[in-house]
Amino acid sequence: MSQSGVNKVVLAYSGGLDTSIIARWLQDEYHCEVVTFTADIGQGEEVEPARAKAKAMGIKQIYIEDLREEFARDYVFPMFRANTLYEGEYLLGTSIARPLIAKRLVEIANQTGADAISHGATGKGNDQVRFELGAYALKPGVKVIAPWREWDLNSREKLMAYAEAHDIDVDFKKQGKKSPYSMDANLLHISYEGGILEDPWAEPEEDMWRWSVSPEAAPDQPTYLELTYEKGDIVAIDGQAMSPAEVMSYLNKVGGDNGIGRLDLVENRYVGMKSRGCYETPAGTVMLKAHRAIESITLDREVAHLKDELMPKYASLIYNGYWWSPERKLLQQMIDASQERVNGVVRLKLYKGGVSVVGRKSDESLFDANIATFEDDAGAYDQKDAEGFIKLNALRLRIAAAKGRSMG
Incomplete structure (x- = not known):
């Protein structure tokens, strides 16, 4: 010894x-x-x-x-089932x-x-x-x-x-x-810190970026993609079956070619200081947009809202290093259970740094055109029912107003 x-x-x-x-x-x-x-x-x-x-x-x-x-299958994909963002922006690539x-x-x-x-x-x-x-x-x-x-x-x-x-x-x-920057890269992103980025007022130099063209230099014609989902995970792109790592590699390339995924961020580190960094996350940016789109037609409203409420806690656990904690594992079980019916196809348009959802469909869809229509719904929804619904929900407001407590 x-x-x-x-x-x-x-x-x-x-x-x-x-x-x-x-x-x-x-x-x-x-x-x-x-x-x-x-x-x-x-x-x-x-x-x-x-x-x-x-x-x-x-x-x-x-x-x-x-x-x-x-990495893609057991870490990135489970994280994206939760639509995870740290402090509203960071896709947690590192x-x-x-x-x-x-x-x-x-x-x-x-x-x-x-x-x-x-x-x-x-x-x-x-x-x-x-x-x-x-x-x-x-x-x-x-x-x-x-x-x-x-x-x-x-x-x-x-x-x-x-x-x-x-x-x-x-x-x-x-x-x-x-390179004057400290860089870290993996399938999900590449990060840049140090150099002129230590001044949060300084704009990053264009030649710093490695994975994406600038939105201004992106093609003048949009790129369309169709992503197929099974239980919340992308399993095919434009009908071509792909593994998780293949999905991410492909989306990094097509997303970067369209100027997608750049982020300039000041974040709060767990150790207590603020840190300015820049990130390129083309695949992650596309995946987040598409996953929310397929969930929008397949998830129950309250399930979707509960996921959104829990997501910041889940994001903090990952950011702060608690992936192996019992609380993260418990949250993951709930998140994964919510994805059982998150199946279908999302159509996206990539154009000059932007990702737009232009279509979504699923055999599990909860969207009912007969009810949602502005045309004659043939009795599928009785609009008179809304009056009682509104009055019941207004009851506490009306009581407070009657007592003179509705203002201030």
Whole structure:
């Protein structure tokens, strides 16, 4: 046993500067064996080069896994059944990826007999909370090593000096100009922080955006899509059956081509500070609009309204890292039960940054044209019934007004 009490640690490893330094730092400071875990969750970059980098640092157990389908099927799609938005805007692209990574860190720790897990999240952000709450929920006695809360490498210059001193290969030393933004990407979104974005008054530079054209540069002709739903999930686009990950990849491409999914946001982090970030979420933007449309004809009114009331709590649980909590699981059971009859087809028009619903149909539809019509309804609805309905609902208002309490 090493002096630190840690013989082996599983590191969430991207292959970038920070986690490459962490891998070496763990070896030097904890005198332990390091196992690396690299997840492909649709970030759009090759993950295999992480293997060579890990080998160069003497890492013997290297896990590189394609988790795109699991991520889409078991995390993103369940979240979208709830029409989830944090603080009314954010589609939780970063938040929803963390519980899956935490789960695999714990599983690999169990498989390899590791004593600890480690991550590259900073002490200022939400991700440290998400990773660690997930890990503790799944492996209560696990030790978590968070280097950013321990070391003194608190600047880019110190990190670069450490990399040079320890002969750590850093890609951008060879590539020249580095992006000024801190970026995180997966199948659901790409996020941007830092640089000029730290000034909430500064408009993002156009060349920052990577997944979408600007709405002004989008095609002059709209794109139409038909999304087929089964139990609240998209199962086909334009009649073509697709897996969850395929759905998201396709919608990211067609949505981005039409300038859809850009967001400039100041959010409230769980740790207490406000943070300005920009996001591109083309697939998520389309999915949210379409899901609400299919629910509009298949869900009972009170069920739909109850879901809307509970959604902010559900969103906060995901944002704050409580995916594995009993309360999130309980909410998920209710949400999933509501989706049993959310089946049908939604037709959308994508045009210059906008998503419009132009049609919806379902064999489960609660929309009754015979009742809703402005034409002769042939006795399907007795309009005289509305008088008693209104008077009963006005009773408390009339009593208050009679007592002189209707104003102020």
